[in-house]
Amino acid sequence: MPTRPRRGLLAVLALMLxxxxxxxxxxxxxxxxTERSTDSASRPPPTTSQSDTAPGPPAGQVPVTVVxxxxxxxARPQSGLDTxxxxxxxxxxxxxxxxxxxYAAEVPEVAGPVRSARETDVExxxxxxxxxxxxxxxxxxxxxxxxxxxxxxVRHSDHPDAFYREPARPSPHNLYARLxxxxxxxxxxxxxVLPRGDAPSDGRPTAEHTVAYxxxxxxxxxxxxxxxxxxxxxxxxxxxxxxxxxxTATVVVQRVDIVADEDxxxxxxxPSPVARTVGTGPATVLRDGRAFEGTWSxxxxxxxxxxxxxxxxxxPLADGPVWVLLVPR
Numbered sequence: 001m002p003t004r005p006r007r008g009l010l011a012v013l014a015l016m017l018x019x020x021x022x023x024x025x026x027x028x029x030x031x032x033x034t035e036r037s038t039d040s041a042s043r044p045p046p047t048t049s050q051s052d053t054a055p056g057p058p059a060g061q062v063p064v065t066v067v068x069x070x071x072x073x074x075a076r077p078q079s080g081l082d083t084x085x086x087x088x089x090x091x092x093x094x095x096x097x098x099x100x101x102x103y104a105a106e107v108p109e110v111a112g113p114v115r116s117a118r119e120t121d122v123e124x125x126x127x128x129x130x131x132x133x134x135x136x137x138x139x140x141x142x143x144x145x146x147x148x149x150x151x152x153x154v155r156h157s158d159h160p161d162a163f164y165r166e167p168a169r170p171s172p173h174n175l176y177a178r179l180x181x182x183x184x185x186x187x188x189x190x191x192x193v194l195p196r197g198d199a200p201s202d203g204r205p206t207a208e209h210t211v212a213y214x215x216x217x218x219x220x221x222x223x224x225x226x227x228x229x230x231x232x233x234x235x236x237x238x239x240x241x242x243x244x245x246x247x248t249a250t251v252v253v254q255r256v257d258i259v260a261d262e263d264x265x266x267x268x269x270x271p272s273p274v275a276r277t278v279g280t281g282p283a284t285v286l287r288d289g290r291a292f293e294g295t296w297s298x299x300x301x302x303x304x305x306x307x308x309x310x311x312x313x314x315x316p317l318a319d320g321p322v323w324v325l326l327v328p329r
Contacts, residue, residue, distance in 0.1 A: 062104050063184035064131035066151075067177060068121070069099040070113040071216075075173040076233070080111030082240040085190040087248070089325040090120050091258065093270045095214020102128065103179070104190050112176035114156070114163070117142065119261060120275045120326075122149045126301035129187030134177050139272070141263045152185045190322070193304035194252075197316030200309050203290035211253055211325050218325060220251050222289045229286060231323065249320030251286035252307070254296050255329035275326045282329065283307055287318040 069078050071089075081087065084101040092098045098115060117135040119142055125131060130150040137155060138146055146153055156163045162181035166174040209229075211218045219232040228247035231238040238246045257276040264272035283296040285307055294309045307315040 061129065061186040062189050064128050064187035064190075065103045065107060065179060065182070065184050066121075066125055066128070066131050066133050067101045067103070067111045067179070068115050068117055068133070068135040069101055069111065070115040070173050071097050071099050071233075072173065073234075074170055075113045075115075077239040077241050078112065079176065079241040080108035080179075081238070081246050082243040083108045084321060086194065086322045086324060088124060089211075089218065089323065090118065090124075090275060091213060091273050091326060091328060092118060093265070093272055095216070097213055097216055100124065102131070102190060104187075107179045107184075109178065109180060110176050111179055113166075113169070113173045114175045114177050115172070117146060118272060118274070119145055119264070120273070120277075122146065122151070123301055124275070124277045124326075125149075125151055127188075127193050127298070127304050128190075130185050131187045132183055132185050134179070134182060136172070136175050139264045141261075142272075152183060154182050188304070191319075194322055194324075195304070195306065195314075195316045196319050197314070199288050199290070199318070200292065200313050200315060202309065202311075203288075203292040205289060206286060206291040207289070209251065209253075209284075209286055209291065211327060213327070220248075220286060220323075222286075223247065224289065227288075228320070229323075247321075248323045249287065250317040250322045252296075252317070252322065252324040253284040253286075253327055254305075254324055255282045255327050257281070258328045273328075275328075277305070277326065285315055285317065 067080065080101060083103065083106045085104045086102040088100040089097050090100060098118070100121060101111065114134060114136050117133060117138045121133060122145055125133065130152055132154045133151040134154045137157070156175060159182055162178050164176055165171070166176060207222050209220045217234055220229040221232070223230050226247055228249055229251050231246045231248060240246050259274045259276060260271040261274050278298050278301050280295060280297045283294055285292045285294060292309055292315055294307055294315045296305055296307050298305045309315050
C-alpha cells in the first residue's frame with residue numbers, strides 16, 4: 001500500500017518532464033524557423049541584367065558560321081543559300097564572283113559547293129568577331145594571312161568526316177559541308193553588324209535592279225507578294241537545292257576599292273582582287289520596293305558597316321536576309 005503514492009508521484013513527475021521537453025523543442029524549432037524567415041526576407045531580390053529588361057534586340061553574341069560557296073555555272077544550284085542571314089558577293093579572278101554565306105539564326109544541314117578562301121575574307125569578316133570560316137583551302141600565299149586573322153579556320157583537311165563529295169557533279173565543284181558537324185564560334189549578331197530599322201521617307205520606286213561584274217550579271221526583281229527581291233544570275237533565276245527560288249529582304253550594292261594581289265594569280269595569270277571594306281564609299285540600298293542612294297561607312301575592321309542617305313540620314317536595312325554585292329568603283 002505505501003508504494004502507490006510513490007508510483008503516483010513518479011507518474012506525475014514523468015508527465016511534467018515530457019511537457020517541459022515538448023515546450024523547449026517547440027521554442028527552439030520556432031526560433032530556427034523565425035531566423036530562416038528573417039534571413040530570407042532581409043536578402044535583396046535577385047538582380048536583373050539590363051538585357052533582361054531593356055527593350056530592343058537582345059545583346060550579346062551568337063554562334064556565327066561563314067561558308068565560302070562556289071558560284072560558277074558548274075556549281076549551280078547551290079545548297080544552303082536560302083537560310084543565310086547575309087550573303088556577300090565577292091569579286092575574284094577573271095571577273096567572276098564567289099559567295100560568302102553568313103549563318104547565325106539558322107544553320108542548314110548542308111551547304112556548298114565549298115570553295116577556297118580569299119584575302120578579302122579577312123577584313124570583311126572581322127566585323128563578325130571571330131566566326132568559323134568553312135572553306136576548302138587557299139593559295140599558299142594567303143594561308144599565313146588567314147592563320148594570323150581572328151577567324152576560326154575550318155578546312156576540309158581538318159574535318160574530313162564533315163565534308164563529302166557529290167559524285168554527280170564535276171570536281172572541284174562538288175565539295176559539300178555538313179555544318180552541324182563543324183565547330184562554330186560566337187560573334188555579334190548580323191543585325192548588329194548591319195543595323196535594321198524603318199526605311200527613310202525618300203527613295204525612288206524600283207521594280208528591277210541589275211548589278212554587272214565583268215563576266216556575271218545579278219538581277220533583283222521586287223515581289224510585292226513576298227515583300228522581297230527575287231534573285232537571278234546571268235538571266236536565270238537563282239535557286240537553292242530543295243527550296244527553289246532565292247529571295248532577300250535587302251540588297252546592298254557596296255562600291256569598294258579593289259587592290260590586285262600580284263603574289264596570287266589564277267591559272268591564266270590574272271592577279272587575285274582584294275576588296276577593301278574598311279573606309280567609306282557610295283552605296284545603293286534596295287528595300288521595300290525602293291532604291292536609296294547613299295554612303296557606306298566602316299571606320300575599322302572590328303566595327304560593323306553603317307549606311308546613310310545622300311542627305312546624311314541613317315539608312316537601316318529591312319528585317320530579314322541581306323545580300324551585299326561588293327562592286328569595284
